Structure formats: structure tokens, C-alpha cells
Amino acid sequence: MKNPDRTMERRSGISLWRQIADQIRRDIVQGRLGANGRLPPETTLAAHFGVNRHTVRGAIAALVEEGVLRAEQGRGTFVEQRRRLTYPIGARTRFSEGLRDQARDRRGHLLDHREEAADRRTAEALALASDARVIRMDTVSEADGRPVSRATSWFDADRFAGFAETYRELGSVTLAFRRYGVADYFRSSTLVSARHADDGDLDDLRLSPGAIVLVAIAVNVDPEGRPIQFAETRFAADRVELSVTA
Template sequence: MVGRRTVERQTGVALWRQIADRIRLAIGNGDYDETGMVPPETVLAAEFGVNRHTVRSALAALAEEGLVRAVQGRGTLIERKDRVTYPISRRTRFSQGLGGQVQEIGSKLLGQREVQASGEVAAALGLPLNAPVVELRTVSSGDGRPLSATIAYFPAERFPEMAQQYGRLGSVTKAFAAQGLEDYVRVSTEIVARHADAEELELLKLSPGAIVLEALAVNADLDGRPVEFSLTRFAADRMKLRIDT
């Protein structure tokens, strides 16, 4: 169970945000499954050693995320929205990975441009520093809920029509195929968890204090030549990542 020892007053992180994180974690762990309700504000205030206003701010943030809902005369109801499992394997594909878990998969191209590869991008793609790369910014959703936001880079010399093909087909895999690359594999994935920044809160429709899973990934063709370097932010309360070996 959550308790007052789990919040710290001199970390620079607002108390209501810490409490929202702990309640979110408790919901994910199934601590409140028996009742389907978050404990009353007075109980939470006593457990965390704060006033009811602080608890109320935490619950309001969780309500903005769609995780809970205040019901007049009853309390705070937990909204049953199961996490979607996204498998990361040798052949990681967004649509295939979500298959059967959601009815409608959406992908929106937010922006595209050709830029010079930074040191990190150049190293990941095996290109010279400042080599031209195509940058795509996208948001993917399931059944209308934003699930992830991605910034991806592709060698511009090899895939000059990446932006146009993605805009037409709505899929990296299909865009690759339209330019002659029929298959590719995941080379590496690095994952960290952190609080969402302001841009991510807006893109993924999250409330302050929400957690994202940040994945840095490299894909390569079957000869081992890198074809994509991406930074994807997954909404942690909507998705869980499964590593398949």
C-alpha cells in the first residue's frame, strides 16, 4: 500500500505530483481492484501526511489522464482501460504488435524535413557527421487514444521519398517497401522511464506528472546497414513494453 514515507518534501517535485505517481502505480499494481475505487481523500491525506487539497490536486491530474473519474456520492472510480502490450523483437512493427488488442490503429504525420545528422544520429545510422537525413515526427494511436510519439531519422540519400511515402501510406514498413526495402530488423533498443515534458503532455494528451517510456531504437536492413534511428515516447499508463527474444 502507499504511505506517507513514499513522498519527500525537499526533492523539488510537487507533493501532488508525487502522490499522483504513487496512486497511478497502485492502480497499475491492482491495489484497488477489490473495490474499483480510489480510497477517500481523507484516507489518502492521512496516508501521505498531506492536506485534502493536495490529494484533490493529484486526483484531478489523474482524471485529466482518463485514469479515474469522480462520481457524485460515491467517490473516485477507476476507469478500466487496460494497457496495450507492445512487443519489441527482431522484427518490431507497430501495427502487427498491437494486432488484436485495439480495433483501430492510427498514425499521424506531424512534420517532416531534411536536416543534417547530429553526432548521435550520424553514429546510429553509420553516416558522416552532417550527412542529410529525413526527419519524421509522428503520433500513433489505438482506438482514438494517443499511445506514442516518435521522432525518426532515415538516410536521405537512400530514402529520398520517405516523407512522401509515409504521408501516403501511414506506415514506415510500407514506406520502406515503396522504396525497395522489403524487410528490416531491430538492431538495438534502449528504454528509460521518466516524467513527460510539456510537449509530450500535449502530444499524448497526458496530465502533469505522467510517466513516459522513452525508447531509442536502431533498425537495419538484412545486410546490417542502419536504415532508421528513432526516439519514441510511450504513454506508460496506456502501454507496456515486452521484450521478445
């Protein structure tokens, strides 16, 4: 195993195990570790990073919890070779339909909801007055039991009163919209970026600190072109890739 400079920043305020977890993740992606599917022994990794085995063990445990690695008793630690899901983003973006051929069980769960005053960004996205009330929903979507995305969505509180309770019952934004007479809807805009997962993403997507999420900020409109949903969705980058289509 090549040993470029792997000096840990011991006074950076970032735990050593987290720094090592981040580096192992990068080294796997770049082909420097686990090229044959198996990680070197803990003692080798400890020497590689200049730390003790306990610190390496903590980093590996975090990556196992995240799903990047798989530990097998008596055999060692292996790179988890699960194929990333491809999530299409196009004119008719739907979570369940987009993953239909890739996951047998696809469902959403309501984490939290509340009614609040729309801030400037939300009011503009939904074409509402600056003092309008909106429903905010925080949700997490799973594919075959694995959380793959976490979203914050806003809806016009007048037009979609009780939307969060309807979503909780049906587990689908598309089905919930149908209850309100919106039989179809379309994606009018999507802005994609990437960043480190925040604390909420880490908890709800079961990621380890340092994990990357893909962020899609989108507006959906009804067939008449009226905005009906403004959403920011965070996808676990190790589990999902976004495919943008015209």
C-alpha cells in the first residue's frame, strides 16, 4: 500500500477517527485502498495513518454503519460493493417511479412538519405573497430499507391545508397531491450541488461525519404552471447518483 503524506491534524478540532474515516472513503473512491475488495489489517492502517489501532477501529466502525465497509468476523473488512442507485431528474421526477426497477420497496416517512411564514426564497419559489403561510415537511425516503434521501419541502398552506397528515397516511407526495385534485405535476427547475452532510442528514440518512450529500433544490408545478412544491433534497452520495434528463 502506497504511503503518501497522511499526517493527521491533531489540533484541528476534528476527531482523528473522523479524519481517518474521511481519508479511507476518499482512498477507496480513488482506488488507493480496497482495490481487491479488502482493506489492509488494522495494524497496517494504523501505521499508514500514524495512529493507534483503537482510532482506526473507530473509523472503520463508522464506515460500516454508513454502509461503505462490511466487517466479516474472522475474515477482515471489505469494501461494500453495493451498486449506487440512479435517480433520474427530469420533467416528471417521482421518487417511487424513478427507482422502480432498482428497488423493490420504496417509501417515504414524515419526520416533522409545521406551518410557518414563508421566507423570501420560499415565497418567490411558490409565487406567494411575502406574508403567506406555508406548510414545511421534513421527510426521509428509503429504498429496500436503506435511507437514500432526506428532503425539506414547502407547500401553500391555503391550497394544501393538512398536506403533512395526508402524506403521513400515504407515504407519497404524488398520492397526496391527488387527494387535492392535482393529478399530475412537472419539474420546472432543479439546481444540483454537493456539500458535507449536516447533523440532521447524518442522523436520518445514517451517515458518518464527513459524508457527502448531493443537494437538489427544485420547484414542481401543476399542469397550469402554478408552483405547488418547493423542495431541497439531500441524497447520500455513496448510495445515489443523479441522472439529469431533458
